[in-house]
Structure formats: C-alpha cells, structure tokens
Amino acid sequence: MRAFVLTGPEQGAVQEVPVPSAVAGEAVVDVERAGVCGTDVELFTGEMAYLHEGHSSYPLRIGHEWCGTVSAVGEGVDPGWVGKRVMGDTMLGDGTCRRCERGRQHVCERRQEVGIRDGRPGALAEKLAVPVSSLHVLPDSVDPVLGALVEPGGNALRAARAAAVGEGDRVLVMGPGTIGLLTAMFLRAGGAEVHLMGATEGSLEFARSLGFGHACTQDSLPGLPFDAVVDASNAEHLPALAVDVVEPGGRVVYIGLSGGPSRVDTRSLVLKDITAVGVLSASPGLGATIEAYASGAVDPRPLVGATVGLDAVGAVLAGQRPEGAGSAPKIHIDPSLRQ
C-alpha cells in the first residue's frame, strides 16, 4: 500500500509499504480522510520535542487526525466492527499503569501516539492498524470531512470546556489557527461572546468570514473584561498576556505550544484568583465532539481549505498551499486521490 514516510528532517515521500495486519485486539482501518496539522509540520522540520527526547525517530509514518472504515480485525475483536466507519484516539496508553487505571491514558508515561510517538504508524496512508479500544464509531451525519476533524475538535472542545464560560460571558481566544477557531466555535455554541486575537490581518479576515466579528490584533485588543482567555497560539509572550488581560476570578487555558519557554508570574495568578488549565490531547473530548458535529451544533467544515492526495503531503508540510486553499487553515488528505 502507499504511505507517506518521513525519512529525516525536511525529507519525506510516498513509499510502497507492507499492508498492516490486524494483530490481537486491533483493527485495520481503510483511511477515508486525514488531516495535516502543526505537529506533523514539526515532525517534518525536526523541531518536535519528541524527536529530541527519544520518543520519536525517523523513519516516521505521520497522520493522527483521521477517519475511515474498518476492513479487518484481529483475534479477540468482535467481527461486527468490520464495515463500521470510525475515527481513533491518538493517545494509546499502556492500559496497566496508575494513570491509565484512573482514566488518564492520554498522559501515560509509556503511551504510544498514533503517527507521532513510539513508532506507531499513522494515517497518511491507505490503511492503518490501531487498538479497537481506541476507536469511536461515527454516525452517518458525520461525513469524512467532519470525521477527520474530530481529533482536533476534541482538543478544542476540552479547551472550551476548561474556559468554563457561557451565556453572558466574554472570552478571548488567542491564535486563530485550526485549534483556536475550533475552540471559538465550541465557545460560541455554548453562548459566550467570543473575541479572537491574531498576529496578521489575513488570519483575522478568515475568522470574520466564519462570523467572528470581534477579531483583533494585539495592538487593537479592546480593553474589555474577559471572563476567560484561551491561548491557542505558538507565541512565547502570549501565555503571560493571557494572565494580564483576564478578569480577576477568571480562567486562562493553555493549549498552544511555543518553540521556547513561556514565563508566567504565578503571583498574578494568586493576586487575581485565576484558574490556569493546560490541555494535552483530545482523548476525553472525542465522544462529545462527535455528538456536537452529528447534531450540527458545531460545523467546522469551512476550516478545510483543500483536499489533496498523498503525493501532495510533502509540499503541504513544506508550507505550500494547494491551489484554491484560500486562507482556511486545514489541509485534508484523501489517500484515494492520485495526482
């Protein structure tokens, strides 16, 4: 089968690789759609922390935002899974440690991450194999585009919930990329007044096209009381700004990662009585995200700028925008497309 393989920093291509077989407890899924995300770009450039910590190494088969149809199952798996449309959790805890036992498998010390960590091949391929326990069934109303947006959506839903705002509250989301915009969509669906802050006018233009009229740069940030601030950016200075602009008694949520350390003065957290929350992974938010998409409460499909084949992955990772992608932040891959 065809799979996109990273062989080193800035090096990757589609290769013929063996078709995965379904081992005990696992399922093979025919990939219908997969997203390319910032983590994939960092694995491509070689910047990703796991590459330096020994959790990931080349050759690397990336892709962790995906949906598809189960085509085979291994020993001990109900054959009823075959034919089901599914998406899967990126985080695969070892299932035996204290954290896993307490429902925190997404932070298991010995976890694999599909397409990211510890050699578990990802979804930028015609097929992938994953534990059946990591699968979520998709209802018919969740189409392939939505299906491949469940994983980033789960991250965003958790960030939105951590902000703990609703009707009558005002929230600021910093960083209008895929995660920031998805978080803004979940917050808006919950009834909050959502403001977006971006570095460039171009990114704000796109946010406005999604109906987010309150879109600003740091220079034009209005002096309004924000009951919560979500940092979904990769800017080192914004985690501290989030604390500066949030209302006393409010919440700051950190889901963005910068290239270097960000410093927050904890005295400000104490003196303003602020709750700060970090969010890693979609795992505990996947089911609720599927429900939100299925009901139409949140429809993130406009975030996808283009859908291309595996042969285009290298160019996408290198930062080239497919023709017609506009300023929508997400690029999707359909492995059945051949250029």
Ligand SMILES: [Zn+2]
């Ligand atoms: Zn564990």
